[in-house]
Amino acid sequence: MERIPILRMGRLLLVTIQVDMHDRLAMTLQDDLTTRIVTDRATGVLIDISALDIVDSFIGRMISNTAAMAKILDARTVVVGMQPAVAITLVELGLTLEGVSTALNVERGIKLLERDGACA
Amino acid sequence: MERIPILRMGRLLLVTIQVDMHDRLAMTLQDDLTTRIVTDRATGVLIDISALDIVDSFIGRMISNTAAMAKILDARTVVVGMQPAVAITLVELGLTLEGVSTALNVERGIKLLERDGACA
Secondary structure, rough: OOOOOOOOOOEEEEEEEEOOOOOHHHHHHHHHHHHHHHHHHOOOEEOOOOOOOOOHHHHHHHHHHHHHHHOOOOEEEEEEOOOOOHHHHHOOOOOOOOOOEEEEOOOOOOOOOHOOOOOO | OOOOEEEEEEEEEEEOOOOOOOOOHHHHHHHHHHHHHHHOOOEEEEEEEEOOOOOHHHEEEEHHHHHHHHHHHHOOOEEEEEHHHHHHHHHHHHHHOOOOOOEEOOHHHHHHHHHHOOOO
């Protein structure tokens, strides 16, 4: 399996990261996601990382970059399900995920996007 | 990563299968899912298999069993995102996924569950 599935829910796209990211997979995800934002006219992207116990600088940057790409395409990104240890690591790595909103879980992420009009 | 994340959306639970299933992972998923159906009072389960190019009899049975367990717990299961090749394989394997509803994608799966009152 070389692709991370992107699920559409109304105007939102949901990506669940479960596997270890490597360069090619990350590139494929960014390609797929940007394409889908345009074709599905998505206004919000939810990236669920609840399955990740650790996040290294590669994944941290990948998430930041993906959010930046989505932003240019007028879609807002919310990272959901971050584990406490991951938050600690990100700060220690100096990655503050600028421009990326976070929410405790998918439900709250959807509410956040709804509040900002991303689901309209 | 030894767990497949289960995302909650209202009264529904969403599972995206992306990795190759092995015995232990399947057991863990079934344990987690049945627990979550009870704790989250879920009435519907969506299993997204759009990332699976092939489904063997093990995964087929795992999905059937999971649906049967969910049913006993009063939750309905909908398998979404099945690829054409997977449908062909399932029928050839004689696995007709009895008791499991299917839908083209997550959106349609949610609609199906809404229609049946699983989101109420």
